Amino acid sequence: MSGLNADSNANQSDICLELKDVVKQFPGVTAVDHISLEIEEGEIFSFLGPSGCGKSTLLRIVAGLENQDQGDVLIGGKLVNDLPPYKRDCSTVFQSHALFPHMTVFDNIGFGLVERKIPKPEIKQRVQNKINLVNLGGMEDRFPHQLSGGQMQRVALARSLVLEPTVLLLDEPLAALDRKLRKEMQVELKRIQREVGTTFLNVTHDQKEALSLSDRIAVMKKGKLLQIGTPDEIYETPHTRFVASFMGASNIFSGRVVGARDGMLTFKSDVGLQVALPESNDIPADQITGFSVHPELIDLSPEGADTPAACSATDVSLPGTIKEVFYLGDFSEMSVKIDDADINLTVYMTRGWSGPKMKMAEGQRVVALWSAASMNLLVD
Amino acid sequence: MKKKRIASKILWVLSILTLIFLWSPMILVIVYSFSNNKYGSSWEGFTLKWYAKLISNDQVRDALMRSLIVAGVTVVVSTLIGTITAYGLYKLDFKGKQFLRTSILLPIVFPSVVTGSALLVFFTRLVHIPLGYPSIIIAHIVFCSPLAVFIILGRMQRFDWSWEEAALDLGATPARTFLRVTGPQLLPAIMASAMLIFPWSFDDFVITYFVAGVGSTTLPIYVFSQLRFGSTPVINTIGTLFVTTTMLGLFLVHLIQRMHTGNHTRKGTN
Numbered sequence: 001m002s003g004l005n006a007d008s009n010a011n012q013s014d015i016c017l018e019l020k021d022v023v024k025q026f027p028g029v030t031a032v033d034h035i036s037l038e039i040e041e042g043e044i045f046s047f048l049g050p051s052g053c054g055k056s057t058l059l060r061i062v063a064g065l066e067n068q069d070q071g072d073v074l075i076g077g078k079l080v081n082d083l084p085p086y087k088r089d090c091s092t093v094f095q096s097h098a099l100f101p102h103m104t105v106f107d108n109i110g111f112g113l114v115e116r117k118i119p120k121p122e123i124k125q126r127v128q129n130k131i132n133l134v135n136l137g138g139m140e141d142r143f144p145h146q147l148s149g150g151q152m153q154r155v156a157l158a159r160s161l162v163l164e165p166t167v168l169l170l171d172e173p174l175a176a177l178d179r180k181l182r183k184e185m186q187v188e189l190k191r192i193q194r195e196v197g198t199t200f201l202n203v204t205h206d207q208k209e210a211l212s213l214s215d216r217i218a219v220m221k222k223g224k225l226l227q228i229g230t231p232d233e234i235y236e237t238p239h240t241r242f243v244a245s246f247m248g249a250s251n252i253f254s255g256r257v258v259g260a261r262d263g264m265l266t267f268k269s270d271v272g273l274q275v276a277l278p279e280s281n282d283i284p285a286d287q288i289t290g291f292s293v294h295p296e297l298i299d300l301s302p303e304g305a306d307t308p309a310a311c312s313a314t315d316v317s318l319p320g321t322i323k324e325v326f327y328l329g330d331f332s333e334m335s336v337k338i339d340d341a342d343i344n345l346t347v348y349m350t351r352g353w354s355g356p357k358m359k360m361a362e363g364q365r366v367v368a369l370w371s372a373a374s375m376n377l378l379v380d
Numbered sequence: 381m382k383k384k385r386i387a388s389k390i391l392w393v394l395s396i397l398t399l400i401f402l403w404s405p406m407i408l409v410i411v412y413s414f415s416n417n418k419y420g421s422s423w424e425g426f427t428l429k430w431y432a433k434l435i436s437n438d439q440v441r442d443a444l445m446r447s448l449i450v451a452g453v454t455v456v457v458s459t460l461i462g463t464i465t466a467y468g469l470y471k472l473d474f475k476g477k478q479f480l481r482t483s484i485l486l487p488i489v490f491p492s493v494v495t496g497s498a499l500l501v502f503f504t505r506l507v508h509i510p511l512g513y514p515s516i517i518i519a520h521i522v523f524c525s526p527l528a529v530f531i532i533l534g535r536m537q538r539f540d541w542s543w544e545e546a547a548l549d550l551g552a553t554p555a556r557t558f559l560r561v562t563g564p565q566l567l568p569a570i571m572a573s574a575m576l577i578f579p580w581s582f583d584d585f586v587i588t589y590f591v592a593g594v595g596s597t598t599l600p601i602y603v604f605s606q607l608r609f610g611s612t613p614v615i616n617t618i619g620t621l622f623v624t625t626t627m628l629g630l631f632l633v634h635l636i637q638r639m640h641t642g643n644h645t646r647k648g649t650n
Contacts, residue, residue, distance in 0.1 A: 098545065160550070
């Protein structure tokens, strides 16, 4: 045990949280299924997944509020498996805020410092410092029930940050707020994190929030880690069908590679579509089971119009008919039925679209077009 | 429409009659305790002499002191036991928990005569607890603690337990967490149960009568013994005392609960 500790101290000084093969079973389900990962100092890392995927359980294991059945948790290079929550160098911002209703804002924020027996003048100074950081000046003597949702959120944040934890754990911190406030707090969270430099470990089911807030994202499903990467990696090159669809790539094609020609792979989809996929260094051809295309990467032009200049031999172009149009203001979502195949493409069209100025309506004959580079390979 | 109005009128009249039926004996007792009539059964002008007599009566003062001491000790011990038991019943998982939880109801639903005689046999034949203060106080704790358990358990079920997790997470040990967060949150429920237990213990007659033994006369037992000599105005003053203490307790409970729900509604509107 001590050898392991020394080892991780020596080699990974900038790793502030490490999970090694963590498993947690609840009766009937495996909430966390052999998860290992490393979180670097100073980053905002998000666990992203649908509800019940085990992301909150994982966070509670890090906090010590739940005990793993197997595996190690290291905070700041120190093994904390057997430490109770009050001895771990991390702090949690709860979804319900969990402010103490009988204490003022000041006493709430100072709670942990009192427990650490910090002298009173220092408590006062550190609490005031954090009150300023989260823009709550003048609210010191209010009680939680006198605060709005956003203000309670800020108190909860300050209450944890004042302890200067190695890792700050955020359990769906924005889920309880309304949409406008959520956006505002998202910006605030990022500003505060950049200012204090503390590592944030965030849990969310909202892919937009994860994309805009995080430095890195881990997508989870049924207790398993599916993919870890930066927001653009996760969004643009999801490896699995689940990650692709969870991140909004609604056009997913199943099939297999049947041949190769000129550095391109010939892919035959289950519904009869044949396209040329660019080869990938990461994924062997025989493991490819499909590809996905984001709806905003597909262009529509009216049938019979001149082929756009950018069109090259490897681009995919398919004739079809517009089935449905959902007007959403900033863009329109179209459903296009491809001829002679059981494919309904989802296409986003912005109003600034550069093609022929014409109204796309239901029943319109079109050609759907996307470049070879916009296709992302899937392995399962 | 008209039918409805008649129905509501009838209901109104019935409610008033019920209230009169319930309240008139108590109001009469209070009124006659200030009456000059020497049997305390009709109005013959205002006087405080029965209260003076009450205060100068050594037996009454003795019984009152005894009742207050018993009720005081019972309140403190019962709420303590109630808090610990409720906490254990809510937080711990053990075999037979549901059975224990139900069986705690027994002292409340058992007829007082049964509880009283069972306790008397228990004290005299089995454990040899001297009759008097010890037996009375133990008996009162037996039938009062369940009340505290149920009031405090009820509060715990509406408790946001993430407060407790937050306190642990912020570095408070379980003991400190109870002291600084859980305890203060339970205080309204603990106070409410104390306010209800006090009158329960203070005016219990049946169970106390069984276990009091010779010479340990509480106020209700004294009242009962005096009735053998017919109603006297002093009894009326004691009755007034009972009614006002109980009412005061209920009023305080109401006040505590109002303060509490007040907090919650304000939180809701914000």
